[in-house]
Amino acid sequence: MAEIKEIRRVETERASIHSHITGLGIDESGKPKPKADGLVGQLEAREAAWIVVQLIRQGKMAGKGILLVGPPGTGKTALAVGIAKELGEDTPFNTLNASEIYSVDIKKTEVLTQALRKSIGVRVRQRRMVYEGVVKEIRVKIARSKVNPYVQIPREVEIKLGTTEEERTLTAGESIAEQINKMGIRKGDVIWIDAETGNVVKMGKAKGFEGAKTYDIEAGKLVDIPSGPVKKEKELTNTFTLYDLDMTLAAQSLSITAIFSLWSEREISQDVRKQVDAYVKDMISKGSAELIPGVLFIDDAHMLDIETFSFLTKALEAELAPILVLATNRGTTRIRGTDVESPHGMPLDLLDRLLIITTRPYTKEESKDIIAIRAEELDIELEPMALDELTNMASEESLRYAIQLLEPSQVLARKAGRAVVKADDVKEASKLFSDVKRSVKYVKDYENLFLK
Template identity: 45%
Template sequence: MSIQITPQAEVRELTRLERCAAHSHIRGLGLDDALEPRKGGSQGMVGQPKARRAVGVIYKMIQEGKIGGRAILLAGKPGSGKTAIAMGLAQELGSDTPFTTMSGSEVFSLEMSKTEALTQAFRKSIGIRILEETEVIEGEVVEIQVDTALNKGNMDKTGRLTLCTTEMETVYDLGTKMIDALQKEKVSAGDVITIDKASGKITKLGRSFSRSRDYDAMGGQTRFVQCPEGELQKRKEVVHTVSLHEIDVINSRQQGFLALFTGDTGEIKGEVREQIDLKVAEWREEGRATIVPGVLFIDEVHMLDMECFSFLNRALESDMAPVLVIATNRGISKIRGTDYKSPHGIPLDLLDRLMIVSTEAYKPDEVQSILKVRCEEEDVEMAEDALELLTRIGMETSLRYAIQMVIAASLVAEKRKSAEVEIQDIKRVYTLFVDVKRSTQFLMEYQNEYMYNELGEGEDEEDSSDDEDSNDEKPDEAGNSSDVAMES
């Protein structure tokens, strides 16, 4: 008699998997109704009370539609929360207000000119709220009946939809497209839906209260609504919010697949934009449309050159200009493409237009609070003494380095079968991954073993003279001399 022993399967707890980005813990600016910063890491924001209060004032002005063509500069050292504040502003504004984010180096694309890239970014950040009246059918679904018949090798679908309100009930005949639309929206008996008579678009408003039962298997996102009153057919005002760039793309001549053969670079002609601006102006006069000033956020703005800065100067004077928020971590540096030095690498004529908001370095208790928020976001349990050590590392190196150590230390702790990150895990990760200071020190010690080092012994004066000579050379000559050096 043989006895079989089946190995016991390991049972793991199912947890929700989400990707944690650098600013996924930011859910707002963390301000109260009086625009005072709340304490305790509200909405993921920690520290920077002055900067948050200033951006909170900007948020109120944007919300009331009283600001447009203003420019705000977020200036501060690296790792002081400039991008986090901009992301907090985007979260506060919600999905209705257009928010476009880009980096300063994105405009240097091979596909289109720099001014075209900036123009598209500007028009993406300006919303048009269009009001129109339409006839809709709104009611609660009583029954959906679908019949399928084979006709000459094709499957023909026919059906009937029974809708009701509190006062009436009607049966509608359905064609194939409407049946497919109902199946796509996963409409079932008990749902409250609207059908646009002009386009046939079906929108599911929610689940009827009359169908809510304790034994129903409903998700946490299920929305319950009242059964509609009155007649099934009614006229409604529908609000559509689109950006100016979306209207530009729809009306541009070359689109989609044909652009591959016509050599179209994605640039939109100025005539198209002029006609669209005239049409939008007509809609505004008729009261059919309103302008929604959005926000354009340009990070690393010092990467732009003089042509881009000149374009920004002119674009901010336009009637339909969004709120421009730019961020930089540079001090007094050269404007790209020139030998002129300016604060933050931005020309003085543009600096005059900016409302400058400065960010300060984080204090130790603020760094500790940020690390706590990141531990919660990444679902990491960390001991108090380990958190204090990580805070010290963050103050001596950088906050970004300390944040990156959180998940790495969690994996090290998991490897030794521990549910909590301890000091030994932080030390282990600290020895595995070096920060900028230790990496620089390592390079200084072993510079001769690397290629193309410029700190050789006795070569400092020669290098400096070579640099001066190379600045006077033409680009072609510089390229030839580098090729010769590589061959030798």
């Protein structure tokens, strides 16, 4: 039973890097808006991605994948998230960095198989007890990670939910806080929380709710504020991945010996996967479940080797496969595991199967909009001159560098006893934290002092 209590007070909020993205920002005629659904600019890339979404919905992407190509910091990951959001709120989105497949514990094929199964969902219908309502207040308590003390993670969440008839203030633990943080849930969102499992589902924005953030007019679908009590029985549709079901069945079939050895083996047998597949097919045939192909996003795809590319080429042709989205910021480079150079470090036979979408550097005005959206997402209040200063840094250095200075600037403003970040705070943060160009110059200036 998920631990959910009704109580009182807590602290700050934390936003994940792409939590504000709710789609591709396309209008009714299929054309991208300059700023919508949390995305700014990249109009051609967003229109191309929208066409890909239509092909997926029509079942015309079999045997094909997507390759996002562009310089660093041009929104490739954001575009992949937008594709997944357009396909549906519960569409599985699994992200994997190419370097993650090179593990000493698990074979490459096992890592890739797990990633593929994490990207395929099963939508199951059942009746459950839930907490449902519009978010009227939310505070996420942040604490240092037990594993890495330099990293802060959500530990607890206090949330006030309201319907047309009542309000309740709840507190919940780490798993629910993490889901709320990852989804970017804020005031004005209509959500429900499964009282037994702790699964959180975001329904959309409440119609006419005052106090919700409004930086993005198209920030999600509008829904009515729920009626009745906050805690109620509801017919739910939960989405699990094939990997979730694999792990559940594997844990149930553990031997006593494996339990006492802390089950260090992380590979899943093919017998377990066959049982899961048979169970899922049975539920689908009974009409209590349906299959949802999700999105597998592999970043830095140029780091994959020739064996992995071969595996992915075969996976694209499988009857049950997720939508494969690769991203790279490399031009012509060597295919890992060979002496052959190729565009983006990929075999030509795989490139031939991919729809390639290119992204371009942002304009100064687009960078300004992105910084403003990110500041609002992080609850950082910028004076106009501070926003202009960050925009200049984005065009002269990089957009990522400007965004990285947001939180240090806020710390400096608070140290000075202010809630609003001024241009002087941004300049001071820039002096304390070097950008790439200054770092390179520093290395050249003191080259003789560095160890060879």
